[in-house]
Amino acid sequence: YRLIQGFFVCRSLGTPVLKGVVAPIEAFEVVEPTGIHTRFEKAVASGLTPLVGREKEVELLLQDWEESKRGPGRVVMLSGEPGIGKSRLLRMLNERTAGERISEFEGRCSPYWRNSALYPTIDFLQNALQFKRGDGADTKFMRLEQQLEQWGFSLPESVPLFAALLSLPPNKRYPTLPMTPQRQKQKTFEALVAFLLRAAEQRPTRVIVEDLQWADPSTLELLELIIEHVPHAHLFVALSFRPEFSPPWAAQPHIRNITLSRLSRDDIEVMVRSIAGGKSLPPGVTNEIATKTEGVPLFVEELTRMLLESGLLGDRNGAYELTSPLPALAIPSTLYDSLMARLDRLGTAKEVAQLAATVGREFSYELLRAISPVEETRLTGALNRLVDAELLEEYLSAPRLGYRFKHALIRDAAYESLLRSQRRQYHSKIAEVLPEHFGDIVEVQPQLLAFHLTEAGLGQQAIPHWRNAAQKAAERSANAEAISHLTNALEILKTLPEDTSRAQHELALQLSLGVSLMLTKGYAATEVEAVYSRARELYNQVGESPQFYPILFGLWAFYAVRAEYKTASELGEQLVSLAQSAQDSALLVEAHAARGNTLSFLGELALAREHLEHAIALYDLKHYGSHAFTYGQDPGVHSLSYAALVLWLLGYPDQARTRSLEALALAQELSHPYSLAFALVHVLYIHRFAYEVKETEERAKELVALSTEHGFPITLAAGAAHLGWALAEQGRGEEGSIHIRQSIDTWRATGSTLFFQPFLLAMLAEAYGKVGSSEEGLTVLDEALAIANNTGERFWEAELHRLKGELTLQSQFQGSQFIIRDGAEGCFRKAIVVAERQHAKSLELRSVMSLSRLWLQQGKESQARQMLADIYGWFTEGFDTADLKEARTMLKRAL
Template sequence: MECPSCHADTVADSRFCIECGAALPVLCPSCNHANPERARFCAKCGYRLSGTSPNTVAPVAPPALLKPAHSFAERRQLTVMFCDLVGSTELASRLDPEDLRDLIGSYHERVTETVIRFGGYVAKYMGDGVLIYFGYPAAHEEDAERAVRAGLALVDAVTQLQASEPLRVRVGIATGLVVVGDLVGSGAAQERAVVGETPNLAARLQTVAEPGSVVIAASTRHLTGGLFEYEDLGAVEAKGFSEPVRAWRVRGESALDSRYEALRSGETPLVGRAEEIELLQRRWRRAKSGEGQVVLLVGEPGVGKSRLIAELQDALKFEPHVRLRYFYSPHYADSALRPIVLQLEKAAGFRPSEGPEGKWAKLEAMLALTATSDEDVALLADLLSLPHDDRRPLPDLTPQRKKEKTFAALMRQLEQLTREQPVLMVFEDVHWVDPSSRELLELTIERVQHLPVLLMVTFRPEFIPPWTGLAHVTLLTLNRIGRRDAAAMIEQLAGGKSLPPAVVEQIMERTDGVPLFVEELTKTVLESRLLSETPDGYVLVGPLPPLAIPTTLQASLLARLDRLAAVKDVAQTASVIGREFAHPLIAAVAALPEADLRRALDELVEAQLIFRRGTPPDATYTFKHALVQDAAYGSLLRSRRQQLHQRVAWALETQFPPIAEAEPEVLARHQSEAGLVDDAALNWERAGRRALGRSAQPEAVAHLREAVKLVGQLPSSTRRDEREVALLLSLGQALFGARGGANPETAATFARAKELAMRSGDPDAVRRASYGMFISDMIAGHIDQVFATGTELASFAEQTNDDETRMVAGRILGGVHALAGDLLIAEQQLRNTIELSRLTPALVLHGDTFAHNPGKTALATLSHVRWSRGFPEHAQQLAADGLRMIDQRSEPNTAGFLMVWAGILRLLTREPERALLHAQDIDTFAEERGSRFWQTVGEWIRGAALVEQGHLELGLARLTSVFARFAAMGGRQHEPFFRCFEARAYLRLGRSEDCEDCLERAHRCIAETGQRFYEPGVHIESAALVRHQGRYDEAEARLLRAIEVARCQESKSWELRAATNLAQLWCDQGRRDEANSLLATIYAWFAEGAGSRDLKEAKTLLSAIQSSQSRA
């Protein structure tokens, strides 16, 4: 290379001139063009120069990575409480400042104690107001519930403060997405700020609350379900909010004991648990016989433990038995025997407002039914905190002895119950069990083996039960459900209606078979504006975005991460890489000392947030749940996410180039999220083209859409438009393969490409885009649009004086005139196209996936035109010439087109055996290419041929199936022709009404799309129907109409077929002279095709007529 500055010869691979030090141009490896030293893309061919050679591009330094600290702000769902002391202004006016200070201090202390007890965080004191967070800095599964319980407790706690007059508070609570954690202020004024509308809403709701009450927002009400009793306040005005907001006043806890019943609205579908239900029922049958059973039901949160028990209870509802249920809660893990107490109170019928005497009377009445001793009555009354007196003395016992006797009394109660009926006992969520209840449970498990009792105990995997070795104890691990069961559950949740496959697939991918996750995510989708309900199911109203984590799951997912605060940063970094990540890659991205990284990953593995395969540094990790990854990723601020994505992209490009080369979509995703628009667009394009090369059209669609979106963000320029056109053309190919040519998005993509290409005046791009529109609109039956496209392209060809464009315009106009029945114009246009194609025989439009050679495909269309015009031998010769010319490897879709049209031609000539051979070739071709479109059209030909052979049921089933699939793609091309075969099958099977419906559809399609090429054939089939029904005059009229249309089109073959049918009808009516005159005239016209089926039938009928006339 010569230096452009001093013209000295340079050393190979030099970046600078050895004589003058000037920067040297960068040679493009693709076209050898010399580009400026800082060029990232070749100015001539667009090849990416960055990273092509270490001698031409400076080494890339890793993006700066700020060390994450626990003070970093996060995005998270937060429940915010605002508590305000009522009447503080009046108090200030009456109290001495020092007394007021003491009062406010006591108030703050009481608030803090109460909030901490429920797991909240006091963020800020504002005089008589307090701002409180639930869900930060550590999330809990039930933060909204904790906030409401804390609010109710605060109302009571503040009234107990010693003051000159009763104190009361107002509490407002709201839940929503916020950014929280930034340290603002300094010194004593420093605080953790929260940004979002949630704290404002909580503060406004506090003003709505009456003194001594708690008011919550709709978001909080949704999360707390039936755990509390509420008063609906309707929509209330809130300062700063443009619309009124829905609010509820919390009256207190609800009477429901079961958290499952309180939080699950309606009956969740149970799928995939038949084996588990059968096992439980077997254990129940054994328990009823007196051989008590214990089933330990273990499973992760949301896997369906409570739902399985509910199903068992429902199965037993008609069997006589006693049901005892005990529910444990994280809020009462330190409250001894609370579920036992609640069960006894419920059984006795206690009311909260009832006095001790009333409760004593109810308890004694209940226990009298089981002949309980006075001592047992006293012990159980003491358990229920009922007061004792001389009439009802409590035995003088040590605490330990009293506990033992109380447990014994409870066991005797259980034994008494089993004498009447078998008992189903349920201890739910014992991972939250208090120590005393655990002792009682151990005693119960030991005792029930000789009683007619089935004892169910549910817990999470972190609880280790000590009872698994006992003979009457069964450990049942509840696993996640499979994909088929998840899909069935989704459909049931949707009311039996189908959801779009892409939605179902994303729900299943994100929920990993956890039924609760499936339920909540499906409900979130159904309640969103992503779908529109139709009579047949749900359809997407736009592109499908990544589905958001349901609000009902946000807290529990974040809680899992917050329990591991020390290594949470590593989990967040890993979430940016993906669901699965390799050890070397996270090591490069996290930039931690290896020992620290391994300790962090070990802790995440031990906590079962991630799984590990292999041994570091060759290990690979996977997040246990996709939604856990989503929660970790979603908690990062956008700025932090972008920084980490940039770091991952850098690592892939510089340290793992084989991955970047083999999986450009992975690199592109990180570059997109990092804001590296140009680089990302280039790699999305590479990924799309690679997918096209593998016939992976759905993946190609996804990749190329991303590339188009990003290129559209670049500054406007001719080069940008050229890139977008190329991408749109590739996207059109991919859409054609993935969704069919008739899909509206396919047509819109080619239309956009043509618009940009016309603007730039690039003939090749205009041709390719126009041809894409032609194929798409033809398949959809939009003939008027095809005429417009062809006419516009012909005009463009004249303006540019470009023969290749003329050829493509002729191909488009020839094809659409043929389908419209304008046979003479079609033949002229197609012959011109074929003649021009000899000048450019290698012209192929749309490359590998959508390869169409206009000249060769024109042969196929011309073969149909020539058949219709009365030249069946020439038609077959043209089709054969086309098939001999194809190369499936270099022009695969030209091959597909020619095979399909050859198969349809054999149906037109009524040669079903040969049509079936073409159908088999098309099936093989479609399978190799992975093309749903070609496979569908091949099935169409097969079904029609089977009907023609007399295999009516089999052929009809295939045709019906294909019509449904083709309609789903939006396809209507050739519909009238294939409807004729469907109608013929129905007629021969004696299903006249179905036959008539088919023919009405065919006529309607012709009227709506203008496909008049097949109109005579539809009239012929209509005549066959009414003739079968004995309506001979109408049959004659329809056949005369078929002849009239055929003559207008100059279609001798259709005219011959219609005339043969009409001649046969006239013969049957004794009108032989008319029949002979009609048929002899059209038969005599034909100069070829004597061996064709139509001509043979016409000749046979003529011979019969003439023989009959001679005898007469």
Template sequence: MLDIASWLAHLGLDKYIETFTANEVDFSALRHLTEDDLKELGLPLGPRRKVLAAIATLDADARSMPTPEPAPVPAPPVRGAERRQLTVVFIDLVGSTELSQRLDPEEMREVFRAYQSAVSAEIVGYEGIVAKLMGDGVLVYFGWPAAHEDDAERAVRASLAAAAATAGLTTAAGEPLATRIGIATGLVVVGDLVGEGSAQEEAVVGETPNLAARLQALAEPNTVVIADGTQRLVAGLFDMVDLGHRQIKGFAAPVRAWHVTGEADTEGRFDALHGVSTPLAGRTEELDLLLQRWQQVRGGKGQAVLLSGEPGIGKSRLIAALVERLTGEPHDRLRYFCSPYHVHSALYPVIRQLERAAGLLRGDSPDTKLDKLEILLRQIASEVAQTVPLVAELLSIETSGRYAPLELPPQARKSRILAALGGLVEALAARQPVIMIVEDAHWIDPTTSEWLDLLIDGLQNLPVLLIITFRPEFQPRWTLFSNVTALSLSRLDRDEGSAIVDRVSGGKKLPTDVKKQILAKTEGVPLFVEELTKTVIESGYLTDAGDHFVLSGPLPPLAIPSTLHDSLMARLDRLAPVKEVAQTGACIGRAFQHRLLAAVTGYDAARLDDILHQLESSELVFRRGVPPEATYTFKHALVQDTAYQSLLKSRRQRIHARIASTLESQFPESVEAEPETLAHHYAAAGLLQQAVAFWLKAGQQALRRSAHPEAIGNLGKGLDLVARLPDSEGRLRQEIELQTALGVTMIATRGFASPEVLQAFSKARTLSEKLGDRDQLFVALSGEASYQVISGNLRAADELGLQCLELARASGDHALLLEAHHRQWATKSYMGDYAAAEHHLNHGLANYDRDRDHRLTHFYTGHDPGVCCRNYSAQILWLRGYPDQALERCRDAVALAEGMSHPFTIALALSNFTDLYLLRHEPDKARRTLDRTIALSKEFGLQRENVEGRFQLGWALAEEGHLIEGIREMREGLAAITAMGAAAGLQHNLCVLAQACVECGEASEGLDLLDRALSMTESGARFRLPELLRTKGELLLRQNSQDEAAEGWFRRAVTMARDEGTKSLELRAALSLARLCRDRGNDGEARDLLAPIYAWFTEGLDTRDLVDAKEFLNR
């Protein structure tokens, strides 16, 4: 509906809009205005006359207007307002104001009636809706209340016809009438009832109606001007002139407009709408089948192929590929295109094919047309005297003077024409093979269908390949012929869809998530893939970065392309009486359960089953199972999107609220299994507090299942919503829990040293301090401490750990105390304070209970404290000189972890086991545990363990003697670890790489690595420090035989190891020093250095370090 402002603008009285608005004059008041009223409003004589003349036509004309009987359209439901794409046509009678001043009101009334009747007849003929008659103005909708897949095209065709019909009208005095027509397409809200009584109508809200009204003012008399949005939908179907960008009142930006001059001369709808499109993707088997049938045709055996598939599946593209393959082969090609506007026009596709073949033009005279037809037919057949009159009559070409008129009854005339058409095909086939293509047979007229009956029946002995394409709802009657093959096109697979995306993007890669969304939404329908890809590229959300696109910001849900919107909406509107149930199902999701839908809608079983049967029969949804246990799924994701987006946002919210409350009250098992579903519905309903609670629950549940990407997504959605809640204690608690859960998830996926870990726990710490909640503060401090220790900020980690211990002791809570010791055994180990670490580890070993304490995994640092305790204990056992006990402790850790089925904990235990095997110089065993670690890490997205595994692989390769390959893997692993910000254990990793460099003759690089490792002691890091000192000595010895310098480093290593009580490191340092002594000839000193420490060991005597020491002592 146009408002009072648009109505005045249409009359050319824009400057009085403010006056009418200020005096609250709307359409209902308009009809009661008198001349005195208009004087009081300040209107001069001329404008008063214009307004009164226009008012006079409003009601009387609308009531008395003779409206032609429209073609049957699906009955609309009891309608509420909807969001939908609408094509709006505004038609204006040129010069109506001047006519009203010259004509008597009764004469003017007759002019209006004739004009409105002529225009309305054309509109209704194309199944448009005359929404409002305003005297000289007619407002028309295409796409409401029932959409068609080609509403924009219908609107343009109807407008051209309306302009032509009006041009044939005159006043009583013989003055010709003319119209100006504007068309625009866009998203509107339509269906709200406004006004009262006879003035009541369904309003359209949005800029589209006003744009159409403004565009008509740009049109010349008896012409049509369309907006750019409409042009994109009909480009190729009509000839147009670009009017450029025009500044239009009421629109901030210039609007591009197009003048439609007439229908384009194109072969078919596919070529017109899609032009040169992307190459065929997939369809190898289907194309091979068509080529096989062609080979049979070349052998003289006629074939017919019935090619079916849903809209956009690629029927026309497959045929285009076949035609391309036949290029260069001798053949004739005949193409016939059925039309949705000519389903009752006899032989329409045949007529159009003959007109194209003969080269007939609109402006040709009858004689010229006949000449061209004769030339065409003589090229095909030698005897044309009988054929020309028949075909000429079919094409409505006059033959008087050249051929005798056909004096035949209608049925005989039709039979003769069909026989003549068949004879032309036979004549062509007698010269060379023929391929006949009949497209869109779901729109075929009865007579063309009858002609195909005759053709297929006589096809077997003709070298003709007939291909008929149609949609699945069409039931062809030619399937029983022996030479007929049925071929149904299915959807493309993911790789084939991906290839289309790449071609549309010109080979430039789209962001992975964007491509994933496109493929998920389009589900292998080629046209959908193309159009959605184009829409995304043109959306402004992507930036061209040369050979690829990057997101310029967050990607919103992908919008339905305007080119597909009408087609998808038409599928729903064909089921108008039950569309509301489809919309409710769309709110539930792509798939919806019968029981839930019944509970939400409140329909009784019989009624609901009938509705769902209609949806299933229409192939909008498909069913699994038997009601009431059945589940229904929308056949296509874009159909679900269309049904969902057609709902007003306010109505969507009400439906989502009903779904959420129904789920929570009647489906507790679903809520427990999928809390994210309830969270989604509460969020969509605008009930944010409830949504946050269930996003938190969903995130925590995903975390317990080690579904880390899902956990991050759920918790992130909860944090987005909690920020919109008003300040309260409840909000603070929810945000703290969300942040700490997110921190735990980030530890597993991004690593302890990820900035996201610190960000989450620091935010939780701030909120906990604000709330004064000491338990939550402990969680936050614990998470921060974990970040700091792995980042290498050991003094900061130690301080945070001490705060955790203080809070835990004050609370007396067992769990908090266990986790506080957990923080400290890690920190103290990396600080080289092994005695303190053992103190904390002993508490863990003594007090951990799996059944009671495994739950802590999901609340603190994402891994089990009992397993972690055994991991660190094994490391210290090895350092203390108990390599076999360390091995047993590792086995205990892995067994405990595997019994929990918690991937991150298992990966940590396996990684630690690998480290111990490598310390024992057992690379073959290390490779076995390492393979399992890497496999787990990849499966569950455990980034740190994956890159740590890369380094361990290099270490193992170097131990096996594959130095070059091992060094490469270690370097790449170290680079990845460093990029993650992880520094804990980095000292020893640098040392291992330096040792490999020594063996490879790269002592200089090894020294640089060691210097980097030793510089880390400034931050308090002393992890396996004696080994670094020993290795420095070895490097100096290898580099320049610096005996004295090397000796100093060896002696420092021995002394430090003794002071620490790290017997395994003391053994290695003593052996290095002993070798130096022996090389100098001091064999006695060498034995005195090594023998005592070797004698100390009571286990692990078969490990390489101890074997090497024994061999040295035995020489």
């Protein structure tokens, strides 16, 4: 009865005689729930310490609450040191608004969960859905469907999002959504915000989240999004945190900041008298309390209670007096000492408090019972004593009864009082019980098991659970949390013997860490470079093996996007060699695609074509369609897209168009967003190369929309650059150049400051040329050529020299005509030499046309005609393209 008292209305059935039980035991019948979720009301009735010295803060809270009910929502940021009364103030808000018809959502962050993505949200959802231990996936899906329907959500769109958040397995009716982790995270956030906004449409809604100094990064992101929507709803958000926390969101008109200060001497005296039941304490004792506590309310309360329980004070005529002289050390100097003095007087209850503190600030009765060596009756009695002493408080977290330490400092004191050996023993017991009896918790939050194994000194057993936690976090695009979990695993790994097994485990962890760091820090971050450098060392240690193929592929992708083509080329050769040795066609598809990619950037176009065509020939959608989710993009789309680029460069524009459209069709069939964006980029290239301005503009807008929706900065930059080029071609050169410049900045912001830059800078130079800014264009081309020479990225080098010649001609009125034209001819000749060396016939054609144009102006018709005829005669297709049409026209002029 003691466990449920206050939560349910009960009727006494007297003291029936029970077989085998001598002492009378009163029995009760449960009548109905009371609707109470904490002991707050009971504590008030029995003398809960009143809120002292906070009248102004209470009025501000109530004022903002009332304003949020009538009009735009409000946010209150409540800051203060530990024990200053933040939670007590928020409880006062609940007390003063009791009986109002509202929706309220409360969450509390914890140091145990600071790297568990969206822990407060997941905890709330599990309670709201009444998930029980032992519930199967079908039962959980049924409850999820019912609740989402009540909340007004479309099931096909919302169930997969919430199921993933709750770590439910994929369901036949609700398969995994075809979207990137970042996009899924965005859609999940939108769904959670929509849920709050819908609640606020029905009735005033209050969201309270405490202890943000321990919030996980994803929770802070979600709160930032909620705060943005607060002015547009009847929504009140109260957030509490310690002074060391710095909110990541900017100050806004609807946000109020409240900082709680320490109590004055008068407030301390009022508080002490209240705790003493309205009786006064001797002035000397009160002075000592005021001096030692320095106005921290929690310390005032704990120290006063400690003295009242110590036997040093006696009640005489409605006031307390000292029963004997006050010993010098009778009043502890710190809150920790005060709390420990109280715990020491609780006997067995102290041991229960220490065990509970090992679980965390909050814990379920069920878990504590499973790990406690104490017999259940004694355990219940100990918990009752801790509740009566107001060190713990009970709460209902449906369907489980739970407890929480009244303050985090109480939990910390109990935990820190344990010997290190005892801590390890307790953590070990928790780690043993969790997977055996609480598998549902471990499934959703594997980092909890990993943490207890780590603290128990069982680090090697913890590593796979840290890795599992990181994978789950990465799947939700909670990359900051994933980084933390992987770092924990790597730190443990350092303590293990150095052998091949350790190197293999570290290699897998480092590569997972590299992916998360790329997404959060950017490709050029020093942290990313350190991870991949270490990964390459490890790969060389463990030797080539097909099982490490994705790792080697990840290394290749990293160095390729960093424009470190020499290293990328070596890794590409290793990919091909390993795949051939394994005689694995699945690996060969990826190997040839990667090798063809790198060779195309190096300007080795004929060899690149061979590898890409090999990959295309091996590719089978049925067998390799899943590669998009392992390697980041589909190898068929990858190979077809790059084949389109290479074929155009080699002088086969019709075949190039065919390959680009095949890539697009395949990407659409796959329903893999990044593969679709990748294919669209290369469709854009073919339109632009053919000077199909309107088609380029339309496809660019499509790509920008897709990339924005799914959060693909690289393809977004490519789309924006081509949109800028199309605008410049339509007479909007200044606007177009701004688009291209911004797209280059977007591209470089990802950390990829060199990769593909010559190609983008060439587009910017063209746009500058359209508005007569030839000097700016020439400066840009010098930068592009310097990057090409530095990185070895050669596939667009001929076009850079040709454009430099064209802009040199355009600037002829700014200097000597003879010198400038001679310089332009040199640029055109250089472009032709480069194109010939690369067998880049399309770029050779453009360069010959530019030089022929100049020669025709100089009266060198015969030379121009011969050169044009030679290159034009080489082509066997693409005669309806803009370049070949213009070449025909020029040939006629030269006759």
